[in-house]
Amino acid sequence: MRVAIADDGALFREGLVMLLRAAGHEVVGSVPDGDKLVALVATDPVDVAILDIRMPPEPDGGLATAERVRALRPETGLLLLSHYAETHYLMRVLEIGTEGVGYRLKEKVAGVQVLDDTLTRLADGEIVIEPSLAKRLVERPAGGAGPVGALSEREHDVLRLMAEGRTNNAIAGELFISAKAVEKHIAAIFTKLDLPGDPSVHHRRVLAVLAYLRARRIDG
Amino acid sequence: MNPITRWWRRVRTVRLRPVDPTTCALRRGLERDLNDGPAQRVAALSVELGLLSVDLPDNPTLNGRIDELQGSLAAVLAELREIGGALYPPVLSSDGFEPALHAVAERQGVALAVHSDPVDRATAAAACLAVADHLRSVPRDTHVDVRVRRGLGSVWVDVTEERVCG
Numbered sequence: 001m002r003v004a005i006a007d008d009g010a011l012f013r014e015g016l017v018m019l020l021r022a023a024g025h026e027v028v029g030s031v032p033d034g035d036k037l038v039a040l041v042a043t044d045p046v047d048v049a050i051l052d053i054r055m056p057p058e059p060d061g062g063l064a065t066a067e068r069v070r071a072l073r074p075e076t077g078l079l080l081l082s083h084y085a086e087t088h089y090l091m092r093v094l095e096i097g098t099e100g101v102g103y104r105l106k107e108k109v110a111g112v113q114v115l116d117d118t119l120t121r122l123a124d125g126e127i128v129i130e131p132s133l134a135k136r137l138v139e140r141p142a143g144g145a146g147p148v149g150a151l152s153e154r155e156h157d158v159l160r161l162m163a164e165g166r167t168n169n170a171i172a173g174e175l176f177i178s179a180k181a182v183e184k185h186i187a188a189i190f191t192k193l194d195l196p197g198d199p200s201v202h203h204r205r206v207l208a209v210l211a212y213l214r215a216r217r218i219d220g
Numbered sequence: 221m222n223p224i225t226r227w228w229r230r231v232r233t234v235r236l237r238p239v240d241p242t243t244c245a246l247r248r249g250l251e252r253d254l255n256d257g258p259a260q261r262v263a264a265l266s267v268e269l270g271l272l273s274v275d276l277p278d279n280p281t282l283n284g285r286i287d288e289l290q291g292s293l294a295a296v297l298a299e300l301r302e303i304g305g306a307l308y309p310p311v312l313s314s315d316g317f318e319p320a321l322h323a324v325a326e327r328q329g330v331a332l333a334v335h336s337d338p339v340d341r342a343t344a345a346a347a348c349l350a351v352a353d354h355l356r357s358v359p360r361d362t363h364v365d366v367r368v369r370r371g372l373g374s375v376w377v378d379v380t381e382e383r384v385c386g
Contacts, residue, residue, distance in 0.1 A: 009260040015267030022274040053314075054255065060314040083259050084301060084310045088323045092315075107294050110266035112274055136327075214326075 001119055002045075004029040006037035006065065007052035007081070012106060016050070023112045025119070033057065034065030041073055048077035048122050052106075053089060063089070066096050077122030081106045085133040087214055094127070094210070098203040102128030102165075127165035127206045134163035137213040147193050148216065155192070158185040162209050167202060229384055236354055236377040238346035247349065251308035259300045266293045309352055317344035321366065324352045329360035336368035339375060344368075347377045354379060 003025050007013040010032070017030045029040040033056040041049060049069050053062035066078045077100040080093050085105055093103045100122050108130065109115050121128050138148065138160045151159060154175070161171045168186070172179045186199045190208075197208045239247075273286045304310070305327070312320035318334050325332035332355075339347070347368050358364060358381060365380040 009256065009264070011264040012260055012267060015264050015271065019267055019270050019274070022271060054310070063314075082310075083255055083263070083297070084305065086311055086323050087326055088311050088315065088319050105294075105297075106263040107266045107290070107297050110263070110270040110290060112270060115270075139329075 001025045001047045001123060002028050003048050003050060003119065004031070004037060004040055004044075004046045005050045006031050006034055006055060006062070007050075008032045008055040009052065013052075016109075019110070019112060019115060023116050034061040034068070037065055038068050038072065041069055041076060045073055046076060048079060048119050050079045050081060053080050053082040060092075063092050063096070066093070066101075070097050076100075077119070077125075078102065079104065079109075079118060079122055079128070081109065085130050085136070087133065087137065090129060090133060090210070091214070094207065098127065098207060099125040103133070104128065104130045105132065108132075121165070125202075126167065127203055129163060129165045129206075129210075131160075131164050134160055137163055137210070146216070148213075150192060151189060155185050155189050158182060159189055159209065162186070162189075162205060163213060165202075165206050229382060231380065231382045233378055233380045234354070236347075236350040236379060238343065238375055238377060239349040239353075241342060241346065244342070244346050244349060247307045248313065248345075251304045251310070251313075254300060254304045254307070255310075259297060259304070262293050262297055262300070266290050266297075269293070306352075306356070309348070312345060312348050312352075316341070317348045320348050321351055321355075324355050325364065328355050328358065330355055330358055331361075331363045332366065333364070334366045334368075336366075337370040339368060339370060343375055347375060350377055351379060359383065 003020055005013055005016055005027065013030055017027050020027050028044050028046050031037050031040060035057065037049060037051065051062040051066055053060060055061040057064065062080055066080060069076055069078060078096065079102040081104055082089060083106060090103050093101055102118060102122050104118065109118060118128055138156065157175055158171055161174055166174070168179050168182045172182045190199050193212055195208045195212055197204045199205045269286050269290050273283055276282050309320045309324055311323040317336070321334055322332060351366055355364065363382040367378045369376045
């Protein structure tokens with residue numbers, strides 16, 4: 001895959017370049033800020049652009065740059081990296097686009113396998129969400145009250161993986177159950193949480209799940 | 221027979237002082253140093269370990285230990301993140317007062333409503349830090365109402381907390 005990286009932290013950026021090359025990807029460019037990345041992808045299209053959220057132009061260069069890249073090259077996958085897993089940033093990432101966008105913690109993409117998996121999912125148009133953030137969002141309230149508390153253990157696992165942006169097949173693989181069983185669990189979750197939309201359309205499903213979980217966290 | 225359920229609402233209001241400008245600047249600088257220095261270095265170390273793993277194919281024992289080390293580094297970063305977020309919420313730097321307070325409340329599991337008179341950026345940051353510090357001591361599932369009011373030459377930050385106890 002053809003990849004470009006923008007991050008003002010040279011140490012991390014150069015390490016990631018080597019890791020990407022070791023994984024067999026072609027690193028088209030490695031630059032320290034958003035403006036240089038936009039110039040780069042304008043002349044030399046890439047499959048996925050990797051951007052640090054906190055880089056020049058300040059204060060949130062990664063997000064602003066990702067928007068520009070999406071406008072310029074809508075088919076380019078966007079992976080936003082940060083030191084912080086914040087719901088607020090996740091929502092801003094999803095405002096940029098709902099296909100082929102990802103938000104992950106920097107240290108969590110430090111392996112060839114996870115990096116490969118993340119890039120493949122982005123190139124396939126999936127939404128990729130930091131698992132620790134998804135986990136925090138689906139946490140059951142104290143005392144197990146409310147609709148999320150009413151989900152079975154298995155349904156709760158499926159909800160968490162949906163919030164990571166995982167597809168049915170990936171969820172089935174992760175939980176060692178059949179794709180049919182996953183579909184059944186998802187239908188049950190959508191009924192119990194009274195979620196709108198068609199659970200078979202990937203990005204709509206992720207958005208419905210996230211909107212629900214976020215409202216639950218904020219409104220109590 | 222129905223069990224008798226007892227519940228009561230506990231409401232209290234506290235008035236907070238906005239954090240003084242020197243402390244605001246200091247805290248913002250420290251968070252930035254933490255993010256650009258140690259956090260960046262530790263994340264880069266984790267990438268180094270990932271590379272080491274590539275150079276050691278077919279060695280499950282060493283690869284397992286590398287995985288463990290990466291897990292330990294992730295734990296260090298989680299701790300740095302806690303400290304950084306407490307010093308200066310990252311969303312405050314990028315998106316300002318209200319989104320930052322909602323981000324802090326979300327982490328604490330607190331429901332939050334914010335009403336604010338228009339105030340300048342520095343004042344908003346000072347009020348935000350005071351409320352963020354306070355939210356860290358508020359129990360989960362509390363409803364918190366924040367009011368920022370501009371008086372004559374000063375700014376008041378009133379925080380009303382409501383808990384349903386039962």
